[in-house]
Every structure is written in C-alpha cells, then in structure tokens.
Amino acid sequence: MVQSINFVILGKQDIASEFGKKGTETDLTLYDRKESDVIKTWVVPNGFPEKIQPLFQAINLAEYVILYVDKLDKFTGEQIIALDSLKKEKGILSHTFDVDESKLNMMIKGTVVENYTKVDQDKIKEEMDKLEPITNNDPSEMVIDHCFDVKGVGTVILGKVTNGTVKQ
Template sequence: MSVTGNVSFTYGQGLAGLLGKKGTSSDITLYNTKLGDSVLTFIEATGFPEKIQPLISAINISDQALVRIDSLDGNLAETIMALDHMGMEKGFLIYGKDVREDQVAPLIEDTVIQGYEVLEEQPMVLKEKLAGLVPDPAGDPVVQVDHSFQVKGVGTVALGVVKSGTVKKYDVLDAVPGDVKVPVKSIQVHDTDVPEAVAGVRVGLALKDAKPDDIPRGTILTTGNELRLIKEGQADASLSKYAGKALEADDIIMVNSMLNYTPARIASGSLDPGKTGKIVFELEKEVPTISGNLCLMDPGQKPPRILGHLKI
C-alpha cells in the first residue's frame, strides 16, 4: 500500500515549526512529519513579504491552508487575497490571543477563507485534522518540481509534490515546459526509498538523463495529457476590489500558474476593481495549467500586489 500525504500552506510565525521538522529552505521553507501512514508537509513563505512570489509559490504547492491570525496587517490582507484568488477552498483558521473573531470577519467576508474551520492551537489536534485530507490518486502522474540539484553518486534529484496520479520507479516522464524525457531511477518519501508515490505526497526523485538546469522550479513531470500550455487567449477575469486601478488594454502585469511566472499583456478588454469580465491576454512565455486558474499580480514592492485571477 502506498504512503498517503498532503501539503499544507501555513501562515503564522513559527507555526510550521510546531508541526514538523525543518527540511528544504530557500524563499519557501518546508517542514515534514509522519502521522501513522500519512506524510505531512507544511510550507512557510519565508521570502514574503519582501517579495510576493514566495507567497504565491507556497500556495501553488499546497493542498490546503492553515492560517493563524496574530495581527490585522497588510501581510494578512495579501495572504487572504492570494488564498481567495488562487481558489484555496480547503483550510483551517486559528485566532491568536490578541485577535477576536468579530475583528477578522469583515476581512474574510465573501472569500474562501470565510469557510475555513476554526481550530485551537494544539499541535497533535492540528496534525490529525490536516491528515484528514487525502488527495484523489486518480489520473495521470503529475509532479510539480520546486527544487532540483546534483547529488554526488546519485545524479540529478528533483524535489516536488505529486499533484495527481501515481509516480512509479522506472517511469519515463516528460519535463514540461521543455522537451526532455527523464527516467525515474528511484523515489524517496520522508527519507525512505519507495517503489511509488501517490497524489499529495512530497517526493525526492533521482532522475536519469537530466541536469538540474533541465528541471528548474516550475517544471512539471508527467506522462499524461491533462496538462495544458497557455500562451494567449480569452479568459474570464476577476479583479480584486482592492486593486489600485482598473485593468486596461496594453497593461503589463505578472501571471502565475504552477510555480511558473511570466509577464502578461492585456491585448483587449478592461476591468474595474471588484468586477469580473472577459479579457484577451498574451503571455511572454507558455505556462502550464491543469485547473485553468492563473493568478494576476504586480511584482512591485507596494501592496496590494495580488490583483486578481484569470479563468481559462
């Protein structure tokens, strides 16, 4: 029987460290633990709020969210906007000792966070609740790579999360974007060699015929046809009511999908803050998507940097 697991985005200083052992760390930091047969991964956006991309990347990787609200500030506001526009419907809320539920209610009204279950900060209870989510293993294998590097005596190793299906030892996977085929030499889950890994599990894949530069962050490893590459088209757009200005033709913004970021031009159409409508967009490079949901952002330093989303 395959090991199950899931990945949780965590917001709240030190929260992930209460739940797991620190692992890979860059602009995002991952913590891991095992509860019975379930391997749980927790992600902190350590490069946020200096940059908005780590927040988006951490949510990209995750299956659910655990948000502890200790103060009502701009960082919380951007986190709420990101979770909402990225459609993170599964999640849990913890209220810090100096924050009341009635203070938070107006901030999360009409967002996905409004539906999050409220919990107390008890580490074992939190882990048991988070372990309750078991992603559906159906479909073709899709692994979203967040780190890759060379290991002496092993070769190229890719770290990532199985987003759908089951990845198996000796599978030959397509690396997308790109045209590289990579055989899987071995699979590790929680520092243990396994023959396969299912959706929701964080893995280390030892790969053949590939260099780390061939599979940077944002690479999708798959054997199937569920993945789409998007470069241009028409989309249903939603612009946040907190966006600083309307979205208009010839505006240049940043788009995210599955750990891929690229500039985008609004080819036609316009949208006022708080509104939805049709726009035509052009991306500087192709980005992969399964859900068809693209997050819109302003990569500058001044909040709000989450602008809205496109639905292809």
Template structure:
C-alpha cells in the same frame, strides 16, 4: 500513502512545533509522518519580502492554516492570494486578542468564510491535520503523471534530484519524462516520499525524484516533468483574465 500539502501562513515559532524541518530556500518545508499518512507543511519564509514566496506556497497547497496576529496589509494580501488560488479548505488561528468580529468583514465573500477557527495550540492543530489527512484518499491511476519542480540540486553519488508534488496521474520508477519547456528527456531512477523509497507516486504525493539523463543546472523552478503527451510547451497563452474586485485599473500591455 495519503499526503496532505498545507500552506502555513503565520509565525515560524508555531511551524517549528508541527514537524521536522526539511528543504528551505524562499519556501521552507516541514515534514510529518504517522504510519502511512504524511503531512507536508509549506511556509513562505521570505514573504512579505518576496510575493512569489507566498504564491508558490499557496499554489502547492491542498489547504491552508492562517495565523492572524494583526490587521494589516499583509493579512489582506494573504486573504486575496488564498481566494485567488481557490484554497477552499483551511483554518485560522487568532492571536493578540483579535476576535472573529474584527476579521469577519475581511473574509466575507472569500474562501476563508468557510474556514474553521482553531485555538492557538499546536497539539490541537496537529491532531486536526492528522484527522483530515487520514480521511484523504490517494487516487491511484494508470494515467501518465506530471510533476512541477520546486527545488533541484545535485547529490553526490546519486546525481540530479528534484523535489515537487505530483499534480496529476502517476509517476513510476523508470518512466521516461519530458522536461518542459526545454524539451529534454529524463528517466526516473528512483522515487522517495518522506525518506521512504517507492515504486510510484500519484496525485498529491510529495516526491523526491532522482533523474538520469539531465543535469541539475539544466533545470529551474516551475519546469514540469511529464509523461503525458497532451502537455505541450508554448510561448503564447490564450485565455481570459479575471481581475479581483479590489483592483481599480484595467489591464494594459506591458503592465507588471
């Protein structure tokens, strides 16, 4: 079942026309299904109040839809977030008589310079997304899978349930998963994808996992469930930080 995860960065009125509203916290999900093809639309509904809302939405996405209705600091921040996350595929929609010449300098040398321009029409947008989703191939593999948690809760009669997207490999019913970073174990009791039961889920699939052996209160957003022994939890990260060209100050210890 091919699934496409889409970061929708624009007014809520258009998102509501695209799919059925699902889970909503600081991120709102809209779900669409046609045959075996599914779309998951992710909206940062608490942005710009919470920058993390934008970050989480973009970090889960395969592509982005950006609705531009004003030239503002919010637009600039959104462009930088998409570029930093490397979301190379997407489209933009112009409103309020804004023309492409006004935004072209803002998109230059970013991933957005390759985005398609679409009319402000939910029917056209929906068909464009269905076409892309239909062309996507689900990579089935025997490799162990990993799922970062974006929501977790207790369901009466079922127990602990988490929502997330499979980032790599394949998750199967009855898999024993390590919960990073706390190190506890949890068993996959069942898997659902867009309200349908499934025996397994692979990279790109949006899933709900019912878990055995762990409580919802033990979990948090950003925890990772994995059967991959190569994944470890550590208090230290070693690597290189790359600053965007528009940040004028060097990195310093204790900087937020």
C-alpha cells in the same frame, strides 16, 4: 504505499516548528514529519512579506491551509486575497487572543477563507490531524521545481505530484 499531505502555514508562522522537523530553508521553509504511512509537510513562506512570490509558491504547493492570524494588517489582507485568488478552499482558521474576531470576519467575508474550519489556537493540531491525504487517480502530472545530477544515483527531481502516481 506512502501518502502525503502538504500544508501551508500563513499568518503567525512560528507554529510550524510544533508540527514537524525543520528542513530546507530559502524563501520557503519546509517542515516535515512521517506518521504511519503519511508524510506531512508544512510550507512556510518566510520570504514574505519582503517578496510576494514565496507566498504564492507556498500556497500552490499545499492541499490545505492553516491560517493563524496574530494581527490584522495589510499582510494578513494580502494572504487572504492570495488564498482567494488561488481558490484554496480547504483550510483551518485560528487567531490569537489579540485579534478582534468581528474585524477578522469582515476581512474574510466573501472569500474562500470564510468557509475554513474555525478553531481555537490550542486545537489547530487536533483539527489538522483529521485531514486526509487527497488522492487523485487522473493521469500522472508533476510540477518540477528543479533537478540535478547526483553521482552514483542519477538525476534527482524535486517537485510535487499533482495527479496520479509516479514510480521509479
């Protein structure tokens, strides 16, 4: 059975193109890649910071966070607060050489981000590859984004399976 892992990329978002092929682009941009029997998806909230909704939508879609900080500003603070509010406890934290690590540590102190795995920027992919799909055998549950009819196929539903499995 094919499994999946969903990541959200926050901070410096252009690293997403290094991980997967660009797909759908709206307020969220999706990148994906299939490795063996695992589909990896990276969600980038490119509608943020103009709108806050894409940030929360992207975070909610992900099991894991990649926070790659390139500057310490109010938008970085908003992302840290959003991650903490949504209790996204599993993630990778990295930063560019321009970022003062002691100031970053002060910003994340007391938040879920404080416990993220900290890596150098050239080790993000290596650390990400260690992460396993999260399995959940609870009763099936799916969050539906939207649905539409496709001639000859039927109704197509786009969303995320949050529990269990869904079979055709």
